[in-house]
Amino acid sequence: MRFDDIVNILGGFGCYQKRVYVTLCLPLITCAMISHLSNFILGIPKHRCKLPAEFNDTSYYPEDESVHYMINISIPTENEEYSKCYWYGLNLSNPTTSQIQNASKRTKCNQWIYDTSVFTNTIVSEFNLVCDKAIYRSHANMVLLVGFMVSSLVIGTLSDIVGRRVGVYISFACIIGSQFGTAFTPNFTILLVCRFLNGFGDIGLFMTSFVLALELVGVSKRTLAGMVVELFFCVGLFLTAILAYFIRSWQTLQLAVNNFRSMVFCFFSFVPESARWLISKGKTEKAKLILRKVAKENHTKLPDEIFEKENLCLVEAPKSQASKLFASPVMVLRSCIIFFNWLVLSMVYFGLSFNVGNITGNIHVNFSIGTGVEVLAYVLCIFLLDRLGRKLVHCFSMLIGGIACISTLGSIPSISALDWITITFSMMGRFGVSAAFAVLYIFSCELFPTEARNFGLGASSFLGRIGGIVSPYIADMVYGKIGKALPLIIFGSAAIAAGLLALLLPETKNRKLPETIEDAKNLVRITIICD
Template sequence: MTVDVSKDEKKPTWCYEDVVEHLGGFGRYQQRVFFLMCLPVMSLGIQTLMTVFSMKTPQHRCAVPGVQNDSYDLKGIEHERLLNISIPWVSANDVDNKVMRSQCLLYRNRNQTVYEEGLLYSNRSTTSCSKWVFDHSTFTNTFTEEAAFVCDKREYHAFADMLFMVGKLIGSFLVGIFSDFFGRKTGFVFSMVLHIGCAVGGAFVQSFTVYVALRFIMGGANFGVFLSVYVLGLELVGRKSRTVAGQFLQISWCFGLLFLAGLAYGLRDWRHLQLAVSCPTVLFLGYYWFIEESPRWLISKGRYDEANAILRKVAHMNGQPAPPTLEPSDSDVSVKKESALRMFTNKTTLVRTLIIFINWIVCTMIYYGLSLNVGNIGGNVYLNFTLSTVAEFIGYVIAMAGLDRLGRKAMHCGSMIVGGLALIASMFPVMYGGDSVTWSVILLSNIGKMGASSAFSIIYLFSAELFPTVARNSLVGMSSMVARVGGVISPYIAQLNVIVGGHLGVALPLVVFGGLALFAGLLALWLPETLHRPLPETMEDARNFGKLRSDSVSKKISSSENGASHNEKIA
């Protein structure tokens, strides 16, 4: 508690954090609000990675011209004869001698006599086909199949995912301004309306232009929902519980992905799946009547009466005495803000800031890239997606268990380096083992995903504790914004599998992600540890942070409390 007793024995003044602790760190009210905030996060995860199923490209080949009922499955000897005179055989990969019917080419001369006379297929000219048939054993229908995004249009999948990430980038600008002006609760409802509209509307689109436009808006809306959820869900949680509560928000994301995997397995038509995961989100509009506005935001706008009423309600529900009434004079100790650009004027802080930016970019790129790549590494896409989500869950649990024991630096660097080495190692079974060792590729890929998820959750806290208080919010905001660059690039790296093809195409995205993870993890070794260290307050503190080991036991601050108190500002 901040106590300011004058000679006239004025009443003690309470800062906002003192009131939060007085209300009970994680009482009944906070538990209810936190649970309500976890549910929308599940929907955010579902809609973010929905394209793994809705835009998956099934196995396919050129359709036989003139055959109305052509299908991917072989129907008999006559069907096989038509295929042989119409579609050339091509190499299925670059390791063994397996062949497959071409997905993009037809013979120009499809005269039956030519085939029967035994002329070599290699001497016959080919042309591109304009119609395809698809394998329906895994998916009955996908958007990629409907729009025929194959052959020279196969990169459209990556373009749709890229626009989603661009939407998140632009949303980080606009939604923050909207929420600062109209309030966190209003920002949540507005973003959720957009989220619901794009999700439900996406099930009925007929054109690619409309589809990607909705994905773009969805990206911005998702950022707005997550920002509001983070603030409203964690603002009234006590310091000691915030780090764990923040991790549980990310774990609820995993629960959403597991739900998506199970539902996608049962609903193989992408439109049915899109509707099934989108319609229930309409219920989130009811939050308007169940959640309160952010007291901190109300105080920032001078609306103390409304803020005090909410705080009294929290105290009553938690069985705590009513907190003291906050007044304009009872504000937190003000800290003189400085320009974040001053971090770039000193060699030490410049290098550290650039390393942090690189790690944000790489963490974001690898997390989303590996998530989007689960259908390209062989095996069953539903099982791969589930295993990837379980690996992500384990990564979050490992991060929670090790942060306050091993430290931020050791956990982050270890996660990045181990994950990177596993992804690089996946190259060997892919290139030299063939299809018989697909399980090892999936295992190594999931170790990489586990490391990326763990590092992704740690970098939020680690960077917040390295930046000085006078510019912390601005610098964390810049880091989050820079990270979107990684998100924008990740779909194209994941799509290398489709573009390059063969076993090299399977290995290439994993090796690229692994190399970047290893590079960023090794760079992060130059960052100082923040566990049990007083956080830097000024630019001078930031420059000297980590240089002197004597920041002394007398000034020691529990990083788990200080770092957690900034977690709410990061989203």
């Protein structure tokens, strides 16, 4: 008897599963807040060179007419805005008419004034990560994703060996500690260390909670459970937008999010270990206690013969079979395609997220619209996954996202006049990629067997984060003739390639979760490759 058969006897998705499932979804709200908080705490305010100290230059738009005059004669304009990095280097103590009229030599400045109308302060304004140090902002985003990458392998493997709950506890500890450390960091180096730990805990918590939630649910409700997880993620995004709108100081915003996460942690003590994992590790007595508790709360009866040795032996899985993912051509091809899709999706999803601050318009509005687009994508997936299947929905989503991003080429001829086209196609791209990302989590869980599922997801996420690591640098490639459209073109091309490759994966709709490597290999597949 398979574990999925036991879950069906227990009611599939009864009261117990629903209660624990909702509890597991609460940490995912905070995972969204952490991963997307960078849009605000690393926001780039308008800035210009600061005048010498004697001019009392303290506001981006000075009210003092004399200061305003000095700014106008000493700082060049670019696209109707003050230059961000250069000034004329005039002797402002006694500027002559000739000096003002002949000013042409630009000099780099080393002090800046920031506009506080959108952000009171950010990490960028506090550490002056502008001009020659602008790349440091990309480094700060990158190191968060390096934490994602390392955690995907470490926490994924660890939770397969010692249990899902241990992975969650380690992740919570890293997040809460690093959040406080980030808010009170004395320098940029310590900030990078804290952001690494932040990313390490964030993805570890999301991945382990997701697996715990999915292993709890019967086959018939797995799609719904997998997609509702993403809706909770969107709740976190909306909360981020609301908090960021009312809290414009990055340190206060960081602490507010951390306090919310600390409260969520208190609820996790009510979540049991995965009974599926316990049985796969031979810990049947502990699994028996959990399953009987589930049966009692769901008002169902679990037959005693299920726990007899001959039946439990059918459920138990080998201790560790992760290496067998690469033991046959079928599993190698399948794993590589999954890994590549994770790499591309991570790059495109986070790239589009980080690109919110680079496109025209109010960052809070753009962020909220992007979140609404994600919600729409997830809701449509709920209705389509069990009708069209995982593979078709995933592939079509990737193609829609990729084509939308590439379509921004239409805004190149007159980038200022057609900025709305870039915004529209950017949001369409995010729609497709969000849907594909949600499907890929479910798809991957259903393609990897229980004995290597967390390793498979961890390795997928680990390799996927390589794409995420380069995404901040691609998102900040807004220079040259095609300007703001260039990142979207790169993202779109990669998404189309990954979507077409995914057509080689087998469909898993209405199939039981594979318990062993052989089960995974025997999934109905439409490929030209065989053992």
